[in-house]
Amino acid sequence: MIVIQKICKMELKKLKIHVKWNLKNQHTGKMMQTIFHRIVQFPSDKSCFLFGPRGTGKSFWLRRQLKSALYIDLLESETYFRLLSAPDKLESMIPKHFSDYIIIDEIQKISKLLDEVHRLIEKYQYRFILTGSSARKLKKQDVNLLAGRALTLYLNPLCCEELSSAFDITYSLKYGHLPSAYTEKNPDLYLKSYVTTYLREEVLQEGLTRDLGNFTRFLETASFSQGEILNISEIARECFLNRKLVENYFSILEDLLIAFRLPVFTRRAKRRMIHHPKFYFFDVGVYRAIRPKGPLDTIEEIEGAALETLFLQELIALNEYYQLGYTIYYWRTSTQIEVDFVLYGELGLHAFEIKRKSSYSTKDLKGLKSFINDYPMSTAWLVYGGHKEFYEDNIQVIPFMKILPGLKTIIGSKG
Secondary structure, three states, X not given: OEEEEEEOOOOEEEEEEEEEEEEEOXXXXXXXXXXXXXXXXXXXXXXXXXXXXXXXXXXXXXXXXXXXXXXXXXXXXXXXHHXXXXXXXXXXXXXXXXXXXXXXXXXXXXXXXXXXXXXXXXXHOOEEEEXXXXXXXXXXXXXXXXXXXXXXXXXXXXXXXXXXXXXXXXXXXXXXXXXXXXXXXXXXXXXXXXXXXXXXXXXHHOOOOOOHXXXXXXXXXXHOOEOEEOOHHHHXXXXXXXXXXXXXXXXXXXXXXXXXXXXXXXXXXXXXXXXXXXEEEXXXXXXXXXXXXXXOOOHHHHHHHHHHHHHHHHHHHHHHHOOOOOEEEEEEEOOOOEEEEEEEEOOEEEEXXXXXXXXXXXXXXXXXXXXXXXXXXXXXXXXXXXXXXXXXXXXXXXXXXXXXXXXXXXXXXXX
């Protein structure tokens, strides 16, 4: 079932997918049906790019969402080779006077098609949805990105609003929010396959690196930097690789949208700040599938990074889907005073510190207090694993499970 809600003010179609899945209730052990609502806003009269990491459900979603659309899949060998040799044959694949969306899946595989897409938009006013798992790859190729003729949208892993009543914090922290990780009978096996197929073989097939062994070793080493300040030289030493190669590997992860670097917030800084970014894989489940685990690894090390990642995933998804316009940072001084996440934009300045433990101390408030002292216009939140809310001067202490359902309200209204 498809729901189309018109938003006159923004002249957008808000499309939600209603897909039934069989899920096993983690508490009762019984199978149950639930519905996921994917939230994204497509323009009603404009073409767009839809980017997102593999496994977020772009193709699955569009095929079920837009049943009347023309679907051109560049993963099909015959279609791929036909258009690779002659991009102008795209026009012959479109029925005359076609008025619905034309979807081209994995557009980065034939970037020269974008010139033809541009021509067809100008000539026939066709509306295209161009999906891909690498926005930066297209930009690096210096190709026609249809400036002014196509919006750029992103599909992220599921957020809590999309999961609705199916959301289970314990499950999410272990398996993440890729749609299949929430629906497969064996999520461990799925995530293992995801890492093998998409983060290793896909990189090899795309010709991004020739040495899969080095890249695999790099992936595992990089996983220990999840939520940490990135030290490329140290990672290079641990992998026995040169620094330039490791820097290239990090760029590959960013190109494929499966990892990113979080910059330091330095606007009108009153203290000496560090300048190295933090590193995150894009999804909790993927991070945990990559990270080696053994008797020397503590639960706190893995769970702490997992909790941060899940919260960051939620921030990114809400910021993107509701077009809130924030840039997301972290804050850390040269004296090691830190705040996990800082959101800065026209709607305000918000600071969030994430703690896994079920109780907090005044020491846990130190970073937020320092941040408020430097930026008194900001709002500050200590998010922790307890069950009760508290107020410490200008800092609101709130349980992790309580802030997630209300996060859109917190960051979506002007502070």
